[in-house]
Amino acid sequence: MKLTTGAPGARIAGLGDYRPHRVVTNDELAQVVDTSDEWIRSRVGIRQRHFAGEGESLVDMAVAASGKALAASGLGPEDIDLLIMATCSAPTSIPGVGPTVADRLGLRGPGAYDLNAACAGFCYALSAASDAIRTGSARRVLVIGAERLTDWVDPLDRGTCIIFADGAGAAVVVGTDEPAIGPVVWGSDGSKREAIIVRDRATMMEMDGQGVFRWATTRLAPVARECCERAGVTLADIDVFVPHQANLRIVDSMVRALGLQHAAIGRDIVESGNTSSASIPLALTRMLERGEAKSGDLTLVLGFGAGLTYAGQVLRCP
Ligand SMILES: CC(C)(COP(=O)(O)OP(=O)(O)OC[C@H]1O[C@@H](n2cnc3c(N)ncnc32)[C@H](O)[C@@H]1OP(=O)(O)O)[C@@H](O)C(=O)NCCC(=O)NCCS
Known part of the structure; x- marks a missing residue:
């Protein structure tokens, strides 16, 4: 059996983000649950957060962040051969979200999968991307961390609704001679x-x-x-x-x-x-x-x- 080898190291070539349009302040939450701006700022440090609305599905947000990351990297959809979608808030688990995001981005049938390591997901995915590039399983990887946590949080539970929010970030990871993503x-x-x-x-x-x-x-x-x-x-x-x-x-x-x-x-x-x-x-x-x-x-x-x-x-x- 032959094995492949890839680049000596991996690096992030471009980053992109998406924050939903609707900004929700602590005062707005305090109209729904028994809390206050002062309590939230002092206990968790949050002043505001973004909640996704119409036209801001998990896939929409992931696609928007990925488009920016691709633009920042100077690469196009045809260059990506693996997509890793880190999320713990997919609306359904069958099918995974990754292939849909790839399709929406116009990627050419890359490897695509979802990775659920909750809030550690982006770092897990970055490691998987770096390893894939170093072993030759992939050359250019789109790593996405995207969540629509408001789908999974009770808006009347003051222990969680003040903390969790929505958004997406993405990174294009490519091979390099000088390693720029260290061991996980x-x-x-x-x-x-x-x-x-x-x-x-x-x-x-x-x-x-x-x-x-x-x-x-x-x-x-x-x-x-x-x-x-x-x-x-x-x-x-x-x-x-x-x-x-x-x-x-x-x-x-x-x-x-x-x-x-x-x-x-x-x-x-x-x-x-x-x-x-x-x-x-x-x-x-x-x-x-x-x-x-x-x-x-x-x-x-x-x-x-x-x-x-x-x-x-x-x-x-x-
Ligand atoms: C959730 C968190 C803010 C609660 O703060 P806390 O200081 O531990 O608060 P407690 O749960 O001990 O509750 C203290 C009091 O505040 C109340 N309280 C809880 N949430 C409140 C809110 N949003 N507004 C006002 N009062 C609140 C509680 O009911 C309790 O009242 P009581 O003393 O009358 O029973 C805090 O534990 C925390 O930030 N934990 C880490 C959570 C986190 O990071 N999660 C993400 C991990 S990925």
């Missing part, structure tokens, strides 16, 4: 599956907020350190840190634990809420647009969430 550090703890769960098709998301908060603030800093070690860099080398945008207090706690005083920090949670697998590409795209991050910056990304799952790696900004 990933893991899971299925014994904590009840922490964030949708039990069946008739019910909405349930979350043990305190349990998730404790886990994230105690277990993930060592994972971030290991990502750096495996990539052969130190935390002091990190220019940009983009953890999953779960909660501003979790982001800030990680920054303190890692001593990342000099890095630019992704805090898109304030404006976009928690968009699960979309949160990292959304945050990074915005930081690049605003000049808070720049091309070539050494960036640490770390996704974590339901499962429980986590995954992180060091990469260079496109």
